[in-house]
Amino acid sequence: MLAFVFVxxxxxxxxxxxxxxxxxxxxxxxxxxxxxxxIIAKVSAENVDELSRIVFKIREINGVQGTDTRIVLVSHAx
Numbered sequence: 001m002l003a004f005v006f007v008x009x010x011x012x013x014x015x016x017x018x019x020x021x022x023x024x025x026x027x028x029x030x031x032x033x034x035x036x037x038x039i040i041a042k043v044s045a046e047n048v049d050e051l052s053r054i055v056f057k058i059r060e061i062n063g064v065q066g067t068d069t070r071i072v073l074v075s076h077a078x
Contacts, residue, residue: 002072003051005058007039013063014038020061026054037068 009017014032021041022030029042041058045051055069 001045001047001051002075003043003045004070004072005041005043005055006037006068006070007041007058008036008065008067009038010063010065011038017061017063021058024054024057026050 007017007021018030018032018039021027021039026043026045027041028044031040031042032038033040043051043054045054051069051071055067058064059067
């Protein structure tokens, strides 16, 4: 399963937190973005339980204010 985790963080810690998220097993890509979300993590997991463990690891990082997760139902590619 593929999911995107939107992460809000303390503004002075975006790069540090993005680097820490990138080290978590199951995280495939990490993007620092503009807007009301600071970081987007692309996550691959075998099932919802594994996805939940990854999200909780992200939430445990000092400076993370909150997360919002979107599970991909269908992917369309060229």
